[in-house]
Amino acid sequence: MSIRKWFYLFWTTLLIGAGGAVVAGLALQTVNGRIEFKSTADLFIYPLILFGYGMLVSVYSQLGFFAYLILNYMGTGVFRRKVWQYIQLVLAVLALLELIFLRTFVGGERNVVSDLILGIVILLTAIIVSYFKVRSTNSSAWIPTFFFMTAITIVETIGVLRIGVDSATVFIVIPLIASNAFQILMLHRILKPRTG
Numbered sequence: 001m002s003i004r005k006w007f008y009l010f011w012t013t014l015l016i017g018a019g020g021a022v023v024a025g026l027a028l029q030t031v032n033g034r035i036e037f038k039s040t041a042d043l044f045i046y047p048l049i050l051f052g053y054g055m056l057v058s059v060y061s062q063l064g065f066f067a068y069l070i071l072n073y074m075g076t077g078v079f080r081r082k083v084w085q086y087i088q089l090v091l092a093v094l095a096l097l098e099l100i101f102l103r104t105f106v107g108g109e110r111n112v113v114s115d116l117i118l119g120i121v122i123l124l125t126a127i128i129v130s131y132f133k134v135r136s137t138n139s140s141a142w143i144p145t146f147f148f149m150t151a152i153t154i155v156e157t158i159g160v161l162r163i164g165v166d167s168a169t170v171f172i173v174i175p176l177i178a179s180n181a182f183q184i185l186m187l188h189r190i191l192k193p194r195t196g
Contacts (some may be wrong), residue, residue, distance in 0.1 A: 009186060012180050012182070013061065013183055014055050016182045017058025018050075019178070020053065020175030021050045021055075021114060021174070022047055022051055024050075025046070025171060028167055028170060029046070054175045057172055057179065058179040059177060060156065060176070061176050062183065064152050067152075068148050075087065089146060090148065091191075092147045094151075095151040096119055096123060096150055098154075099113050099154050099161075100116055101115075114169070118173065122149070122153055125181065126146050129145060130146045136188060137188050141188075145151050149181065149184065153173075153176060156180075157177070160173075
């Protein structure tokens with residue numbers, strides 16, 4: 001990957017994350033209405049704050065993405081390709097089970113409904129993104145995409161899950177999922193060699 005291609009991926013992912021945070025923040029404000037705007041300037045500053053926050057989340061997402069690329073490179077170097085795919089699938093399922101069930105039943109940390117909804121959203125998003133990735137590339141991309149969209153996304157959300165506030169979870173998960181999905185779907189297009 002050249003610097004120019006990485007630069008393109010970086011800035012477009014930054015904008016995707018920022019847009020996701022603006023959508024999430026405005027939707028939460030519409031539903032909850034907890035922030036009281038004291039002046040017209042506050043109405044304009046709030047989306048700018050959301051935009052900046054989304055950019056930070058997208059940078060966090062990009063760190064996770066490059067960590068995954070390194071992990072995948074090491075995994076394919078250590079294990080045979082088929083074995084590494086099965087390992088990724090098992091880890092993805094374990095991450096989903098930990099998110100949905102184990103934290104509630106073993107640790108009693110959270111309400112099972114919130115974790116169940118979050119787990120289903122991540123699972124459905126992972127299936128949809130994996131489907132489009134396979135359509136754009138080949139069937140061998142399904143498991144790595146599914147693993148990235150489930151296990152890596154769940155690892156990236158651990159910090160906000162410890163807060164235990166559903167609004168905070170929604171606020172970080174929407175731009176995070178949008179950034180992760182964009183990066184994994186764009187990777188093969190960016191790495192494709194230019195013809196001519």
